[in-house]
Structures are given as C-alpha cells and as structure tokens.
Amino acid sequence: MAKGLSASLEDYLEAILTLTEGEGAAHVKRIAERLEVTMPSVTGALQSLAERRLVNYRPYGAVTLTGRGRKVAKRVSVRHDLLNRFFEEVLGLGAESAEENACRIEHVMDDDALERLASYVEFSETCPLKICTWHGGFGRFCEGEPGGKGCEERLQELVARLRPQETGERKVKELTLDRIKPGQKARILRVSAASGATSQRMSDMGVTRGTVVEVKRVAPLGDPIEVKLKGYHLSLRKEEARGITVELQGEPD
Amino acid sequence: MVVSQNRLTIALAGNPNSGKTTVFNALTGARQHVGNYPGVTVERKEGYRRFGDYQLTVVDLPGTYSLTAHSVDELVARNFIVDERPDVVVQVVDASNLERNLYLGTQIMELKVPLVLAFNMSDVADSRGYRFDYERLSALLGAPIVPTVGHKGVGIDDLLRAVVEVASSERPLHEELVHYGRDIEAEINRLGGFLEDEQGLDKYPPRWVAIKLLEGDEEIREKVRRSAVKADRILAGAQAAIGRLQKLYVDPPAVVIAEARYGFISGACEEAVRISTVEARHDMSDRIDTVLTNRALGLPIFLVLMWLVFQLTFTLGAPPMGWIEAFFGWLSELVAGVLPEGYVRSLLADGIIAGVGGVLVFLPNILLLFLAIAFLEDSGYMARAAFIMDRIMHKIGLHGKSFIPLLIGFGCTIPAVMATRMLENRRDRIVTILVSPLMSCGARLPVYVLLSGAFFGPAVAGNVIFSLYILGIVLAVLMGKLFRRYLLPGPSTPFVMELPPYRLPTARGLLIHMWQRGWFYLKKAGTIILAMSVVMWALSTFPRRKELEGQYASRIEAAADEEEVAHLEGELAQKQLELSFAGRIGKGLAHVLKPVGLGEWKIGTALFAGFGAKEIVVSTLGTLYSLGESEGESEALRGALKEDLSPLKAYVFMVFVLIYVPCVASVAVIKRETNSWRWPLFAIGYTTVLAWVVSLVIYQGGVLLGLA
Incomplete structure (x- = not known):
C-alpha cells in the first residue's frame, strides 16, 4: 500500500484502472463522471498522482498508470472487491449496500485490519466446507432464526455435497466405468445402481469402493463388458457400468 | 455335543464355479438323491457316506455368492441352514479366488453354525503362486481349513475328519467375525436389544437378524412382521437406524456392510496369503477368451x-x-x-x-x-x-x-x-x-412338408416353410x-x-x-406324459359302434382282393374316428375355426389329435382323408387334401399348427419345471388364442387380397 496516499487519491487510481481496462483509456471527463466530482478536482488529483509517479499525465491527453501506479491501483481494487464480497456473501447484505459500505470502509480501516478481513473473506471462500458462511445460515440467523437450529442438518447436507468433491479437490478425473477402454485399470470411487437388488449384487460380487478393476474386453455386439477385479472376471452391462464412478489408474504398459 | 446315533447332516455351501459339485461327488460317490426344495424349483441333491462310526448325510446347497433375499437360490441356502440346522456347514472355497469366496463364508459364520472351509482347487492355487498360512488364516477366520482337490479326491478324508471334529467339539462359535465399525455396531446392538426376547425369532441369531434388517432384507422384515411380538417397534427401529446410517455414510447400509466384509477379508488375506509367481492359469483362460469372445470371431x-x-x-x-x-x-x-x-x-x-x-x-x-x-x-x-x-x-x-x-x-x-x-x-x-x-420344433416339420408339398410348387415350398420359422x-x-x-x-x-x-x-x-436330467425327465414328466397319452388314446377310440364293426367285418370278408380290404379297413377307421370323442371335439372345433378358414371337421379332429404330439396331425389326416393309406407323403392324401383346402387355407393351417397348444409332453414338462399347473395352462390358453388371432389376420387378409 502506497504510504501517505489519501483516501480520495486511492479512489482516483481505482477509477483510472477500471476505465483503462474497460474502455482502453481514461480521460479526465470520464474520471470526473465516474467519481462524481468536477473536472478541475480531477486535474488537481492527477497532478498530485503524477508527482508521486503513479500516473502519466499531460493536459488534454489520456491518463495512463505507471507501473507502480498500476500495482497500487490493483491492490486497492482487490481489497475493494474482497470487502464487497464480505458484506454481500458473509454478512448477507444486499448488493448495493455492500458496495457502498465497501467504498466507505476501505479507506477508514487501518491496513492490518483490512488485510485480515480480506484474508478472512478469501479463506471463507476457499474453505471447502463454506463453514464460515454456512450456506446462508448466518443470514437466516440475522433474520431471527435462533442460532444452532438446523445446523446438524446442514452439516449432513454439506458432508453429502462434499463427498463427490473430495476427489475433485485432488484433481482426479472422474469417469464412469463404461467409458474405460479395454486394457485400462481404474479404481472405483462410487457405485450407484438402478435397484436395491442390483446394488446388493454388485456389492456381493466385490464391486465396492476402492476396488481396482481392469476392463478386459467388450462383447462382440458391443455390450456387455468384461472386467477383472479381486482376481476374477466379471461381466456387466454398460447400463450397470454407467452407475460405477471410477478414476483412471495410469496407462496400460 | 452328543450326536444322536452318530448321524451327522452336512450342508455343502459355496460359490458357483468353486468346484462344489466335484467335492460333493467325491464325498458321496454315486449315492445321491435328487429332488426339489419344497415350493420352489431349486434342485436339492443329497448324498450319503459312512465315515468311521458316523453316518453322514451331505446336502448340496445351491451355489451362491451371498445369502441375500434377492435370489431364490440364496434364500433356499440360508433357510436350509436356519431351519434344518445342519451339524456342520462345509463351504467349498475356490482357493485361487479367495476374497470373493470368503465373502460367503463370513455370512455363514454369522448364522452361528459350525463351519469348515474346504480350500478346493488348492493345486490350481499352488500353481498360480498362492502360499497360504493355513494356521494363521484359520485362526483369523475362526474355522478349520482343509485343502482339497475335488476332482482328484485329494483331501476328502481330511475334510471328513475336520467335519467330525468340529461337530463334536464344544468350541464357541465366532459370531462376531466381522466388526462393522462403531456406528453400525451401535445400531446392531440397539436392534439386537429389541430382538432379545422374541420367541418367534429364536431360530435366528439376533445379531444376524439385526444385520439383515440394516441391509433392508425383505424376507427378514416379513418374518419379523409375522412372528415378533414387538414387530412395529423393531421395524421402526430398523428404519430409523437405516436412515441414520445413510445420513452418515451416504451409501445405504447394505453397501457399507458389504464393504466392511470385504475389508475384513482382504485384511485376513494380507496377513496369511502370499503370492509368489505370476498367475499362470488365468493367463491361459485369458488367452482362450481373446479368441472365443473376440469382437470379430x-x-x-x-x-x-x-x-x-x-x-x-x-x-x-x-x-x-x-x-x-x-x-x-x-x-x-x-x-x-x-x-x-x-x-x-x-x-x-x-x-x-x-x-x-x-x-x-x-x-x-x-x-x-x-x-x-x-x-x-x-x-x-x-x-x-x-x-x-x-x-x-x-x-x-x-x-x-x-x-x-x-x-x-x-x-x-x-x-x-x-x-x-x-x-x-x-x-x-x-x-x-x-x-x-x-420355436418351431422338429415334430411340426412333417406337417409343413406334407402341406407345402401338396399346395406349393417345389420352388416355393422351401420358402413357405422358412417363413413359418x-x-x-x-x-x-x-x-x-x-x-x-x-x-x-x-x-x-x-x-x-x-x-x-x-x-x-x-x-x-x-x-x-x-x-x-434323464432320470428326472423319466420319473417326473414321464408319468404325466404316459397318463395323458392314454387319455388321448381313449378320446380317439371311444365310444365304439359295435354294429359298425360288424357291418364292415362282413364286407371285408366278402372283399374281392387285398386292395379292397385295405380300402374298407381305412373307411372303418375313418368312420370310427368320426364317431369318437375326438371326432366330435373336432366337429366342435370346426365351428370355432370357420372364421380362420379351417371349418372342416377333419382338420379340427387332426388339430385336436395333434395335442398328443404335433406329428400326429399328419397320421390323423392320413386316416381321415386317404382311406387306408396313412402314409403321410402319399399322393392320394395330397390329392384328397386339395378338395378341402386352398393354398391360403393350407398356409393358415400350418400357421395354426406352428402356434397352437404345446404338445402333451411339453405341457407335462412345463408343469414339472414350474412346479404348478398355472403356467402350463396359461401356455395352452395363450398359444391357442394367439394361433386363432394370427390365423384370422392371415386368412382374412388373404381373402381381402383375393388369394382365396
């Protein structure tokens, strides 16, 4: 954060960045419109910024950011976004109110607190459990629902939602067994079946999570397929194989 | 345990393809008895064997992979173990395919019966490089293990010794072989508590019932509903437990339970089985399959x-x-x-x-x-x-x-x-x-040959027959x-x-x-076929007109030559058949068959006689049309048939023969194989209606097209 930069100068930098990215160039007139100030105020601010070597400014020409200016502007804009999201997503404020408050608070909070808050937003978004936002649970709490109620239920929901993501997190490509080519090996991630009887039958035959299967061949008429697992050979229709989610286990040798 | 009069009942369980039948044959030799389990068409094989002071009865259970309620075979197997309480269950295990085979074993153990594991095809397992630490594995699984080679009779005596020993030992039974994890075990214990003083269910180990309830086993739910005093509470408890577990594991408990069993087995195998060389035989099997199930070949x-x-x-x-x-x-x-x-x-x-x-x-x-x-x-x-x-x-x-x-x-x-x-x-x-x-059987072919030969030229006759198939x-x-x-x-x-x-x-x-198979056919179906043949004979023989016979006897005596005798005898046979029950039924049928173009009583009678066997249609037509010359291929018969039939009618006749009632012997076999009269009667009914409808469409369509 550039030291000694006033709140409004930060706003100018941010505006110039947005305009150059959005419209290709930032003219004094557009900056004035955007910040709802008069053109002379803009000129004054630009001179001040040029002195600090944050912008390149010649009268009547387009304004551009210097390398350093761009860096500062970016930071301001990122912080602004984060705050905005904190108000909107974590605290559950409306979009407009979130934007207004973000604009106001980004200049008043000190750097450390702002940094922390920004990190918190970032953390709450990357946390796979979304534990911090509780999927709107906090918003409901604010609307008068007592705390803790339905938490267990939501936790179950989250766990369920999370299961399939587990593997996604590890950047594993999920496929269904019917799409595995003969000669390839795959590890079973999930099994779902059309009926209880089919599901039971598959479990009984050892088609269970974690088992490695090797697709041996496809029947002459294209269905069913033959796979090898637990040291024996099993045939499955493609419609049954479609219910088995797997991850590929490396290329055949 | 004192075994009464040294008699032991041994149930033989095992996966399909585990070599169970070879072990059964090796155990009992030719002293076998084949029957059915009551109420179902699952075969029940029993064999007998003396061993030392023991008289053994060996019951071959159906080959199964598991003991669920989804398949009749599995139901039969587990009900036998529960209801008839064999002294020992021997599970034949394909030693070269251990994990999937032992899955059944863990379930048998939960039924609280003494179990002996016969590691069959141990020679194959050997050649595939498996080395078993039998002692360790036996301790882990809580059952003695005997290596056998069924088709060579190797290890059979050791197996019998182990059976006798287990039957007479007081060793406590491992019921809790597989531990299903804290959450499931808690639910099993809770349900087990409900089940404790249920008199109606005391045949079943409570733990097993609890597991089955968690698996959602329909048959056990039904049993609880019928015999438990607190049925509502138990079933509601089970439902709630399934709900709780499903929330926890996402997958239904049945799947989680299966996973736990496989987990236990793979743990045991890891500890007590080593694999040292490549899998030789499977490779060969694989090679055979690259040809036999090849995409092109x-x-x-x-x-x-x-x-x-x-x-x-x-x-x-x-x-x-x-x-x-x-x-x-x-x-x-x-x-x-x-x-x-x-x-x-x-x-x-x-x-x-x-x-x-x-x-x-x-x-x-x-x-x-x-x-x-x-x-x-x-x-x-x-x-x-x-x-x-x-x-x-x-x-x-x-x-x-x-x-x-x-x-x-x-x-x-x-x-x-x-x-x-x-x-x-x-x-x-x-x-x-x-x-x-x-599927047009061989017995229908003579009918097609006769009729298509008579009504269609040699060039098309083959195509006509093909169209019927x-x-x-x-x-x-x-x-x-x-x-x-x-x-x-x-x-x-x-x-x-x-x-x-x-x-x-x-x-x-x-x-x-x-x-x-042959014996089953002779004993079970043969008697019905015989009885029905006699009925068919009576219907086409009675009532007899004495005066008619007398009349013809004198005319035959007065006949000039052999030809006339034959002619008169044929005429007598025809008249007798006309007056018999079969003839009268044929006349009745003719009314029904009029709309399909077969309103001739002789055809009705031939069709009725064809119920005995389809090829009889030909010989009956011979009797009715050709007056003594009952050879099906004879020119006279073909000529005579042309008087009553047109090519269209002849085709409809063949279609009718193709579809209508299965012959007496088929009906008898259907009765035997389905174990009820419902399906053979349904088969008779639907084929007859279908024959009539299809014939009607063809005949009336043909008439409309001007083919009549």
Whole structure:
C-alpha cells in the first residue's frame, strides 16, 4: 500500500484502472463522471498522482498508470472487491449496500485490519466446507432464526455435497466405468445402481469402493463388458457400468 | 455335543464355479438323491457316506455368492441352514479366488453354525503362486481349513475328519467375525436389544437378524412382521437406524456392510496369503477368451458351437430315437398279435405301449442335450455364451442365457423347457418357458412338408416353410416383450455375472449331470406324459359302434382282393374316428375355426389329435382323408387334401399348427419345471388364442387380397 496516499487519491487510481481496462483509456471527463466530482478536482488529483509517479499525465491527453501506479491501483481494487464480497456473501447484505459500505470502509480501516478481513473473506471462500458462511445460515440467523437450529442438518447436507468433491479437490478425473477402454485399470470411487437388488449384487460380487478393476474386453455386439477385479472376471452391462464412478489408474504398459 | 446315533447332516455351501459339485461327488460317490426344495424349483441333491462310526448325510446347497433375499437360490441356502440346522456347514472355497469366496463364508459364520472351509482347487492355487498360512488364516477366520482337490479326491478324508471334529467339539462359535465399525455396531446392538426376547425369532441369531434388517432384507422384515411380538417397534427401529446410517455414510447400509466384509477379508488375506509367481492359469483362460469372445470371431464361433450342440442333440439322437420307435412298434404289434381283439389289446398296444414309447423316444435327445449343456457349463463357456448374446436377448427383456433354450426349441420343446434351469431368475425362466413352444420344433416339420408339398410348387415350398420359422421367432420376440412387461414385470436381472476360468470338465461330472436330467425327465414328466397319452388314446377310440364293426367285418370278408380290404379297413377307421370323442371335439372345433378358414371337421379332429404330439396331425389326416393309406407323403392324401383346402387355407393351417397348444409332453414338462399347473395352462390358453388371432389376420387378409 502506497504510504501517505489519501483516501480520495486511492479512489482516483481505482477509477483510472477500471476505465483503462474497460474502455482502453481514461480521460479526465470520464474520471470526473465516474467519481462524481468536477473536472478541475480531477486535474488537481492527477497532478498530485503524477508527482508521486503513479500516473502519466499531460493536459488534454489520456491518463495512463505507471507501473507502480498500476500495482497500487490493483491492490486497492482487490481489497475493494474482497470487502464487497464480505458484506454481500458473509454478512448477507444486499448488493448495493455492500458496495457502498465497501467504498466507505476501505479507506477508514487501518491496513492490518483490512488485510485480515480480506484474508478472512478469501479463506471463507476457499474453505471447502463454506463453514464460515454456512450456506446462508448466518443470514437466516440475522433474520431471527435462533442460532444452532438446523445446523446438524446442514452439516449432513454439506458432508453429502462434499463427498463427490473430495476427489475433485485432488484433481482426479472422474469417469464412469463404461467409458474405460479395454486394457485400462481404474479404481472405483462410487457405485450407484438402478435397484436395491442390483446394488446388493454388485456389492456381493466385490464391486465396492476402492476396488481396482481392469476392463478386459467388450462383447462382440458391443455390450456387455468384461472386467477383472479381486482376481476374477466379471461381466456387466454398460447400463450397470454407467452407475460405477471410477478414476483412471495410469496407462496400460 | 452328543450326536444322536452318530448321524451327522452336512450342508455343502459355496460359490458357483468353486468346484462344489466335484467335492460333493467325491464325498458321496454315486449315492445321491435328487429332488426339489419344497415350493420352489431349486434342485436339492443329497448324498450319503459312512465315515468311521458316523453316518453322514451331505446336502448340496445351491451355489451362491451371498445369502441375500434377492435370489431364490440364496434364500433356499440360508433357510436350509436356519431351519434344518445342519451339524456342520462345509463351504467349498475356490482357493485361487479367495476374497470373493470368503465373502460367503463370513455370512455363514454369522448364522452361528459350525463351519469348515474346504480350500478346493488348492493345486490350481499352488500353481498360480498362492502360499497360504493355513494356521494363521484359520485362526483369523475362526474355522478349520482343509485343502482339497475335488476332482482328484485329494483331501476328502481330511475334510471328513475336520467335519467330525468340529461337530463334536464344544468350541464357541465366532459370531462376531466381522466388526462393522462403531456406528453400525451401535445400531446392531440397539436392534439386537429389541430382538432379545422374541420367541418367534429364536431360530435366528439376533445379531444376524439385526444385520439383515440394516441391509433392508425383505424376507427378514416379513418374518419379523409375522412372528415378533414387538414387530412395529423393531421395524421402526430398523428404519430409523437405516436412515441414520445413510445420513452418515451416504451409501445405504447394505453397501457399507458389504464393504466392511470385504475389508475384513482382504485384511485376513494380507496377513496369511502370499503370492509368489505370476498367475499362470488365468493367463491361459485369458488367452482362450481373446479368441472365443473376440469382437470379430466371438459371434461366429458361438454360432458354430450352437450348431454343433443342435446337431449333436438331434442328428446323433435320431438313430436311437429310430430304434426306440421301432422297438415299441414291434412290441405293439407283438401284443396285438398275441392278445385277442378288443379294448384290452387296443389299450395295451395303442395306449400304453405307444405312450411309454412316446416318453422314451425323447430320452436320447434329452441325454445328449444335457451332455452338451453340462460340457458348456462345466467348461465355463456358458457364461461366455450369455456374454455374447446378452445384447440381443436383453432387448426382449430376457437374459443372455435364454438364447440356448430357445435355440434348442427348434429341435424339441421338451429339452428346451428343461434347459431353462440354467436361468437363475424366475421371471426370465418363466418367460423363456412360455415362448419356447413358438420355436418351431422338429415334430411340426412333417406337417409343413406334407402341406407345402401338396399346395406349393417345389420352388416355393422351401420358402413357405422358412417363413413359418421366421414367424415363430417374431412372435416369440413379441410375446417375450409383452410377458416381460405385463405378465411378469420387474427390473431386468442384473448382468453382474462371473466369467469363470475355463476348465476341462471331468467325464464323471458330465455323466452324473446327464444321468440326473434323464432320470428326472423319466420319473417326473414321464408319468404325466404316459397318463395323458392314454387319455388321448381313449378320446380317439371311444365310444365304439359295435354294429359298425360288424357291418364292415362282413364286407371285408366278402372283399374281392387285398386292395379292397385295405380300402374298407381305412373307411372303418375313418368312420370310427368320426364317431369318437375326438371326432366330435373336432366337429366342435370346426365351428370355432370357420372364421380362420379351417371349418372342416377333419382338420379340427387332426388339430385336436395333434395335442398328443404335433406329428400326429399328419397320421390323423392320413386316416381321415386317404382311406387306408396313412402314409403321410402319399399322393392320394395330397390329392384328397386339395378338395378341402386352398393354398391360403393350407398356409393358415400350418400357421395354426406352428402356434397352437404345446404338445402333451411339453405341457407335462412345463408343469414339472414350474412346479404348478398355472403356467402350463396359461401356455395352452395363450398359444391357442394367439394361433386363432394370427390365423384370422392371415386368412382374412388373404381373402381381402383375393388369394382365396
């Protein structure tokens, strides 16, 4: 954060960045419109910024950011976004109110607190459990629902939602067994079946999570397929194989 | 435990393809008894054996992978263990495929019966490089282990010694072999608490019932509903527990429980089994499969093999069939020559002897067919055949294995119906049985040959006959779909099927299998066929007009030459048949058949007589039309037929013969195989209606097109 930069100068930098990215160039007139100030105020601010070597400014020409200016502007804009999201997503404020408050608070909070808050937003978004936002649970709490109620239920929901993501997190490509080519090996991630009887039958035959299967061949008429697992050979229709989610286990040798 | 009079009952359990049958044969030799489990068509084999001071009864349970309520075989197996409490259960385990085999073992153990594990095919496992620490594995599994090689009889005495020892030991039984994890165990204990003082369920170990309830086992739920005092509480508790577990694990508890069993087994194997070399035999099996189930070659090879089975059954079966027919023809004439003229002679010669002949004549076909089927099954090819054909059969709503019975149906419906035994699912089996009579059998061919020869030129006659075969297949497909959708609806059987490694079948196994089928046919179906043949004989013999016979006797005596005698005898036979019950029924049928163009009483009578056997249509037509010259191919008969029929009517007649009622013997076999009169009666009903409707459409369509 550039030291000694006033709140409004930060706003100018941010505006110039947005305009150059959005419209290709930032003219004094557009900056004035955007910040709802008069053109002379803009000129004054630009001179001040040029002195600090944050912008390149010649009268009547387009304004551009210097390398350093761009860096500062970016930071301001990122912080602004984060705050905005904190108000909107974590605290559950409306979009407009979130934007207004973000604009106001980004200049008043000190750097450390702002940094922390920004990190918190970032953390709450990357946390796979979304534990911090509780999927709107906090918003409901604010609307008068007592705390803790339905938490267990939501936790179950989250766990369920999370299961399939587990593997996604590890950047594993999920496929269904019917799409595995003969000669390839795959590890079973999930099994779902059309009926209880089919599901039971598959479990009984050892088609269970974690088992490695090797697709041996496809029947002459294209269905069913033959796979090898637990040291024996099993045939499955493609419609049954479609219910088995797997991850590929490396290329055949 | 004191065993009363040193008698022990041993139940033999095991996976399909684990070599259970070879162990059973090695244990009991030829002293076997084949029957059915009450109420179902699952075969029950029992054998006997003396060992030391013990008299052993060995019951061969159906081969299963598990003990769920989803399959009849599995139900039968577990109910036997629960209801008849065998002294010891011996599980035959394919030692070269340990994990999946032991899955069944963990479930048997939960039924709280003493268990001995026979590690069969231990030679194969050896050659595949498996080294078992038997002592360690036995301790982990809580059951003695005996290595055996069934087809060589190796280890059988050790197995018997272990059985006797286990039966007489007081060793506590491992019931809690598999620990299902904290959450599931908590639910098992909670449910087990509910079950504790339920008198009605005291046959079942509470832990086992609790596990089954968590698995959602329908049969156990039903048992609880009927016999438990606190049924509502137990079932509600089970439902709540399933809900809780499902929330926790997402997957239904049944799946989690299966995973835990496999987890336990793989842990045990890790500790006590080592693999040292490459899997030699599986590689060979794999190599065979690269040819036999090859994408290009698989289907042609399958068709050639089916052609061979068909040829073996019917071409090789033809000479012995001829001998049997000739023998009974000779015997019938012999009796006719010895006994004085009258009902007794007629009953013996035309009723009983012809009836017994009619039963035995199918025996060569049945023995040969089942020899072939046993070879296909024991070698492991049958599973491949299903693998290859499933795509097509699944479209009709049937299982890949249904193809073989239907193919056999082109030879004869009787072995076809019997061959449906290899279908595990009852719905698949009944639908296959119901449509198999639509496959045009060999006995219908003489009728086609006679009629198409008489009404169509040699150039088209072949095509006419071919069209009938195609019509039969089309109808079978349509009816199969219809039955599967409306009559026996339900999800199609999963095709989660083992493809066992190829093996060379043993001659002994094949012969025992073949003999058991043949015997079953003679004993069970033979009696019905015989009884029905006698009824058919009586219907076409009675009532008799004495005055008619007297009248003709004097005319025959006065006849000038042999030709006239033959003519008069034929005329007498025709008149007698006309006046018999069969003739009257034929006249009644003629009214019904008028709309389809077959309103002639002679045809009605021939069709009725064809219920006895389809080829009888020809000989009856001979009696009714050609006056003494009953040879089916005779010119006179063809000429006479042309007076009553047009080509269109002749075609409709053949269509009717193709579709209408299965013959008496088929009906008897359907009754035996389905264990009820419901399905044979349904088969008679639907084929007759179908025959009438299809004939009507063809006839009226033909008339509209001006073909009449």
